[in-house]
Amino acid sequence: MTDQEAGRVDRVVMRDIRKRYGMVDALRGVTLRVGPGEVVGLVGDNAAGKSTLMKVLAGAVVPDSGEIVFDGRPVAFASPRDARELGIEMVYQDLALCDDIDVAGNLFLGREPRKAGGMMLDVRKMHADARRHLDALNIRIPLTDIPVGGLSGGQRQAVAIARAVTFGPKLLILDEPTAALAVAEVETVLELIKTVSAQGVSVILITHRLQDLFRVCDRLCVMYEGTLRADLDAQNTSLERLVSEIVAHDEGEKEGRRR
Amino acid sequence: MTVTSQRVVTTRSARANAHIGRHAQTIAIAVVLVVLLIFFAFSADRFATTGNLLNLLRQIAPTLVVATAMTFVISTSGIDLSVGSTVALSGSLLAIVLQHGWNPTLALVAILALGALIGFVNGWFSSYQNIPPFIVTLAMLSIMRGTALRATEGYSTPIDGDLWIVQIGQGRIAGVPVPAILAVVVALVGWLVLTRTPFGRYVIGLGSNGESLRRTGVNTRKVGLTVYVLTGLAAAVAGVLIATRLSSGSSNAGSGFELEVITAVVLGGTSLFGGRASMLGTILGALTLGVIANGLVLLHVSPFYVQIVQGGILLLAIFANSKVWAKFGAIRK
Numbered sequence: 001m002t003d004q005e006a007g008r009v010d011r012v013v014m015r016d017i018r019k020r021y022g023m024v025d026a027l028r029g030v031t032l033r034v035g036p037g038e039v040v041g042l043v044g045d046n047a048a049g050k051s052t053l054m055k056v057l058a059g060a061v062v063p064d065s066g067e068i069v070f071d072g073r074p075v076a077f078a079s080p081r082d083a084r085e086l087g088i089e090m091v092y093q094d095l096a097l098c099d100d101i102d103v104a105g106n107l108f109l110g111r112e113p114r115k116a117g118g119m120m121l122d123v124r125k126m127h128a129d130a131r132r133h134l135d136a137l138n139i140r141i142p143l144t145d146i147p148v149g150g151l152s153g154g155q156r157q158a159v160a161i162a163r164a165v166t167f168g169p170k171l172l173i174l175d176e177p178t179a180a181l182a183v184a185e186v187e188t189v190l191e192l193i194k195t196v197s198a199q200g201v202s203v204i205l206i207t208h209r210l211q212d213l214f215r216v217c218d219r220l221c222v223m224y225e226g227t228l229r230a231d232l233d234a235q236n237t238s239l240e241r242l243v244s245e246i247v248a249h250d251e252g253e254k255e256g257r258r259r
Numbered sequence: 260m261t262v263t264s265q266r267v268v269t270t271r272s273a274r275a276n277a278h279i280g281r282h283a284q285t286i287a288i289a290v291v292l293v294v295l296l297i298f299f300a301f302s303a304d305r306f307a308t309t310g311n312l313l314n315l316l317r318q319i320a321p322t323l324v325v326a327t328a329m330t331f332v333i334s335t336s337g338i339d340l341s342v343g344s345t346v347a348l349s350g351s352l353l354a355i356v357l358q359h360g361w362n363p364t365l366a367l368v369a370i371l372a373l374g375a376l377i378g379f380v381n382g383w384f385s386s387y388q389n390i391p392p393f394i395v396t397l398a399m400l401s402i403m404r405g406t407a408l409r410a411t412e413g414y415s416t417p418i419d420g421d422l423w424i425v426q427i428g429q430g431r432i433a434g435v436p437v438p439a440i441l442a443v444v445v446a447l448v449g450w451l452v453l454t455r456t457p458f459g460r461y462v463i464g465l466g467s468n469g470e471s472l473r474r475t476g477v478n479t480r481k482v483g484l485t486v487y488v489l490t491g492l493a494a495a496v497a498g499v500l501i502a503t504r505l506s507s508g509s510s511n512a513g514s515g516f517e518l519e520v521i522t523a524v525v526l527g528g529t530s531l532f533g534g535r536a537s538m539l540g541t542i543l544g545a546l547t548l549g550v551i552a553n554g555l556v557l558l559h560v561s562p563f564y565v566q567i568v569q570g571g572i573l574l575l576a577i578f579a580n581s582k583v584w585a586k587f588g589a590i591r592k
Contacts (some may be wrong), residue, residue, distance in 0.1 A: 081476070092474075098467035100534035101460070109464060110475030112457050120455050 004185060009072045011036045011171055011202040012088075017056055017066035026052045027063065028226040034171065039193060039203045041213035041234065043246055049208050053223070054173050057204075058090040059083030071170070087170035091114035096160035099149030103141055104130035106148050107163050137195050140188075154185020161192055171202045174253055178209050190216050210242060224248050284528030284580065285540040294546045297552035306557050313436055317504070319549035320438035321346070321497035323542065323581035324517070326523040327449035331486040332392075332540045333524050334453070336466040336533025337385060339487060340396040342520055343496040344403035345377050346513030349498030351407045354416035354508025363424040371495050377403065378491020379484065386483030392413060396487075400517070407510035411466075415509040419504060428503030438500050445493070450538035462486060466533020515566065522573040523548050532581075548572070 004196045010033045019027040025050050034040050040056070042050050055061040057068070059077030068075050070086055077083045080090075097106050100229040105112070113129065130144040139158045148156055157177050164172055174193070178186045193216045197203050197243070207213060213220055214234055222230040222245040230245045300307040325342050332339045349370045356366045381399055385392035418425060430437040453459035461482045464472040473479045497516075502508040525531060526547060527540025551572075552565045 017406060080474075096471055098464045098471055098534070100467040105460060109460075109472065110477045112460060114457065118457075121457060123455070150346055 010034065010069070011038070011071065012057070013069040014053070014057060015067050015069070017053065017063045017068075019052055019061065019063045025226050027056070027066075029066070030223070030226070030228045032221060032228060034202045034204060036170075036202055037197050037200045038219065039197045039205060039217045041217035041220045042047075042204055042206045042223065043208075043210065043213065044219060044229075045246060047225075048223040049226040050223050051175065053204060054090065054175065054204065055082070055102070057171075058088055058173055060090075075170070084167065087168065089164040089167050089169035089171070090173040091160050091164045091175065093176045093179065096163075097148045097156055100147050102145045102147050103134075103151070103159055104144040106159055107133060107144075107166055109163070133166060134162060137165060138191060139192065150173065152185060153181045154188040157181065157185070157189050158192055161189070161196070165196055165201070169201060171204070172196060173204045173206075175206045176208065177205070178207060178212055186212065208238060214239070214244070222246055265447035282528075282537070285537045285543065287579075288526055288540055288543045288547060289526065292480070292543055292550065293340065295547065295550050295554065299550065299557070302464065303554055303557035306554055311553070311557070313434070313439065314438035315549050315553045316442070316487075319545050320436075320442035321500045321516075322519055322523055323442040323545040324445045324494040324500070325490065325493045325497050326429065326488040326519045326541050326545050327538065328486070329445045329520050329524050330449065330527075330529050330536055330538055331453065331459075331462050332490050333521070333529050333531060334462050334466045334533055334536040335469075335483055335486055335558055336531070337483070337486065338396065338521070338531075339378075339381060339392065339490040339519040340517045341377065341381060341399035341403055342497070343516035343518075344375055344400045344407065344514040345491060345494035346498040346501060346516055347510050348377075348403045348407040348410070349374055349495040350502030350512050351411045351416065351501050351510050353499055354418050355410060356511065357418055357422065358416055358423070363422050367424060367499065370499060371492060373487050373489045373500070374493075374495020376491070377494075378488040382484030382487030385487060386480045392487075404510070411510040413510060415507045418506045418508065420506055424499075425503050425506060428500050438504065440495075440499070445496075446538065446542050449541075453536060453538050458482065458485070463534060463536060466530075466536075468534075518573065519548060519569060522569055522576065525573060526576040528580065530580060544576075545574070 013031075013033045015031050017027050017030045017032075030049065030053055032040075034052070037055065042054070044050050052061060052124075056063045059080040059082050068077070070088075075082075075086060075174065098109065101109065107130045108126055114120060114126040115122040115125075127144045134141055134144070139155075139162055141155055141159070148159055151159065161172070161174065163175065176191075177189050181189065190212060193203055193205065197216075205213070205217060217234040218233050220230075220232040220237060220242060221228055222232070222242070224246070229248065232245070261547040296307075304313055325346075329339060329342070352373065353366055356369065361369075369374050379397050381392070384390045397410050403544065427437055427441075432440060451517065453462065461472060461477050461479070464477070465479055469479050498513065501512050523544035524541050526544035527542070528537045529535060529540060548569065551568060555565055555568070556562060
């Protein structure tokens with residue numbers, strides 16, 4: 001049941017995933033694979049099914065049919081907790097951080113280092129760990145004791161991604177991490193994606209900023225009306241080609257598998 | 260890997276701003292308190308005496324105990340309006356069960372358990388059923404006050420002065436009133452819990468961004484319920500303090516008490532929108548209210564003005580909280 005390719009097991013394979021919401025076919029049989037350490041860009045117009053597909057992968061949505069194979073083993077997620085236990089982390093566009101809590105506190109929210117038999121926070125260890133963690137990811141935030149509400153958008157996004165990485169994920173799903181960021185801040189986030197994938201973490205990147213995709217992605221997967229329309233090699237694909245796939249211009253005979 | 264130089268670097272001044280922003284109101288209220296202390300010390304003869312200051316501490320003890328718990332509730336962006344009625348009910352029932360010959364220790368434990376139970380009901384409706392706490396606790400305010408009136412038929416019930424329990428309200432240790440000691444201990448424990456424990460961290464997180472906290476796997480409903488149990492328990496303690504100080508349980512005790520408590524908390528810089536809290540501010544806020552009430556009485560100002568001043572302070576504090584101090588630092592709300 002495993003997909004073998006060049007002798008290594010795919011990190012995740014989603015096969016023929018289908019999901020209906022009443023009359024709406026959100027996913028009409030999508031197959032997607034991601035290798036270890038690979039960065040896959042998931043693009044498509046609004047309502048193409050990107051978010052639904054990723055929610056299925058993160059365990060937030062249960063598909064009607066189809067199978068998910070993770071590290072060679074078939075899996076089924078009843079809740080996001082199941083997905084997280086396997087090492088799938090999703091960073092949502094918003095709702096990521098508590099503005100009033102400092103950087104270190106946000107990084108370790110929900111699993112703070114403790115002392116005195118679990119009664120008290122080990123604040124010193126938390127800041128030291130946060131420092132080490134941010135440095136390892138090349139995130140430039142000199143102070144871990146300022147509330148994240150005081151950080152720039154890029155720094156906040158970096159903290160959100162860093163938090164997901166502290167869970168030691170095997171697959172990281174980023175939903176529009178660069179939307180609403182200034183140019184220099186986008187660089188911060190893209191660098192971070194490269195750093196994370198270099199550490200062997202697979203990344204799925206959902207974005208509308210097509211220029212970002214070519215900077216960090218190995219493969220580009222285009223969704224269209226609930227199907228995977230194209231699976232492209234990022235190095236050999238032009239922006240024009242990508243755009244025409246997204247808007248589904250039927251120039252030539254593309255591998256658009258519309259049913 | 261090298262780091263690109265384009266990253267936005269957080270500067271020391273950003274930290275300074277953020278910290279001043281967080282503590283601006285606490286500093287401001289400390290200044291106000293000092294000014295008031297000096298003003299009353301010079302204008303009211305008997306204000307700056309040890310006896311009066313200790314008396315003042317005893318007067319604000321119930322407020323401080325409940326304000327400590329209320330700081331947790333307000334930090335989660337909740338509110339508990341039922342504390343005044345819980346004070347009345349717990350004080351009345353304490354007096355009644357003592358009159359029926361209950362063991363004072365048993366009576367005390369039962370009353371505190373009742374307070375926690377009232378808080379549990381508040382918390383269950385607010386946190387587990389997502390009904391706005393404003394409405395839930397407003398309803399409980401009515402229910403508890405009515406229960407207290409029904410239980411006492413509107414009469415005060417005397418408490419026998421020979422029982423040890425009276426010492427909770429009237430006793431002194433090394434000259435310091437027991438209620439004052441109790442209140443300071445409660446406030447210190449509250450400060451420790453809020454700033455140094457995971458629970459305190461989750462309380463702030465719940466008020467700041469509950470959905471984010473929930474996604475990290477924290478049981479946010481349980482945290483949301485627990486803070487109301489704390490205010491219920493604290494209100495029962497306050498009810499016991501007031502009833503034992505007066506040697507009488509009255510169903511009219513604690514009317515307007517919730518306003519005083521909320522004013523103390525807001526005055527201290529805790530945000531009504533949640534996420535921002537200062538236990539030190541709450542202590543200073545409670546002290547400030549106590550100093551104003553005590554000072555005005557010593558100046559022979561009609562006690563009816565105290566209530567007017569208190570309401571005015573609450574309005575002013577909320578205004579300052581959301582309009583003035585928000586401009587300091589970079590906390591975006």
